Amino acid sequence: MIVKNLNAGYGKLQILFDVNAEIEKGKITTVVGPNGSGKSTFLKTLFGLTTIYSGEIIYNDVNITHLPPYKKARMGIAYLPQTNNVFQNLTVEENLKIAGYVLDKEKLKERIDLALEIFPEIKGILKRKAGSLSGGQRQFLAMAMALVRDAEVLMLDEPTAQLSPKLADLIFNKITEMRDELKLTILLVEQNAKKALEISDYGYMFVSGKVAFKGKAEDLLNHEKFKEYSLGVTAI
Numbered sequence: 399m400i401v402k403n404l405n406a407g408y409g410k411l412q413i414l415f416d417v418n419a420e421i422e423k424g425k426i427t428t429v430v431g432p433n434g435s436g437k438s439t440f441l442k443t444l445f446g447l448t449t450i451y452s453g454e455i456i457y458n459d460v461n462i463t464h465l466p467p468y469k470k471a472r473m474g475i476a477y478l479p480q481t482n483n484v485f486q487n488l489t490v491e492e493n494l495k496i497a498g499y500v501l502d503k504e505k506l507k508e509r510i511d512l513a514l515e516i517f518p519e520i521k522g523i524l525k526r527k528a529g530s531l532s533g534g535q536r537q538f539l540a541m542a543m544a545l546v547r548d549a550e551v552l553m554l555d556e557p558t559a560q561l562s563p564k565l566a567d568l569i570f571n572k573i574t575e576m577r578d579e580l581k582l583t584i585l586l587v588e589q590n591a592k593k594a595l596e597i598s599d600y601g602y603m604f605v606s607g608k609v610a611f612k613g614k615a616e617d618l619l620n621h622e623k624f625k626e627y628s629l630g631v632t633a634i
């Protein structure tokens with residue numbers, strides 16, 4: 399996905415200013431930055447949930463800038479918001495089936511089997527209501543649903559939020575596995591910046607709605623801007 403000179407926000411309130419980015423196929427790209435710097439707005443904008451004033455989003459050579467979210471989803475782009483990413487009143491199994499409702503029976507089974515291979519943790523809880531799952535289990539289910547949908551691009555908004563360090567590590571392992579085994583393209587927004595960048599290929603740092611750094615993840619980890627940010631002294 400290529401993002402060119404993107405200006406976007408909510409109604410008249412501009413949040414993103416002239417954002418340029420390349421989200422490479424089959425790689426993990428992580429966006430870090432202070433609270434309120436526009437990271438979530440960036441993901442929402444790519445998925446079609448904000449107002450775009452100018453700029454372009456190109457995906458597989460198609461200009462998708464102004465496509466509605468459902469069309470982007472159909473093209474293989476999945477967006478997992480931090481919360482409300484599963485149907486709480488349905489069981490785990492029903493959630494997986496709904497994710498693949500457009501597939502025929504055979505294909506659906508195939509996709510669910512594949513998702514459960516990557517996420518065996520939810521195999522034993524297929525009959526549980528999603529609303530009763532732990533934060534980690536819910537995150538696994540949301541990612542498994544994206545796999546059932548056969549998404550090519552996974553945009554994850556703080557998947558490790560409110561999880562224990564151990565569970566966060568497990569989520570990071572899954573993300574790496576989805577890149578390596580399934581060749582998925584991952585765009586990640588994380589507060590857990592250091593760990594996220596350690597598994598990433600590329601890193602972006604947003605400050606006040608602008609790209610303050612873009613490059614290799616390891617270069618961002620060693621960059622002065624990142625050290626300032628980690629110490630909490632970067633101005634918002």
Ligand SMILES: Nc1ncnc2c1ncn2[C@@H]1O[C@H](COP(=O)(O)OP(=O)(O)OP(=O)(O)O)[C@@H](O)[C@H]1O
Nearest residue numbers: 408411413431432433434435436437438439440589
């Ligand atoms: N629905 C909305 N309507 C209006 N303004 C919004 C909306 N959502 C977010 N904002 C504003 O947009 C700015 C950027 O918010 P955003 O959530 O993108 O930042 P963030 O970098 O993801 O922050 P955090 O790390 O705290 O999640 C903030 O000033 C926020 O108040």
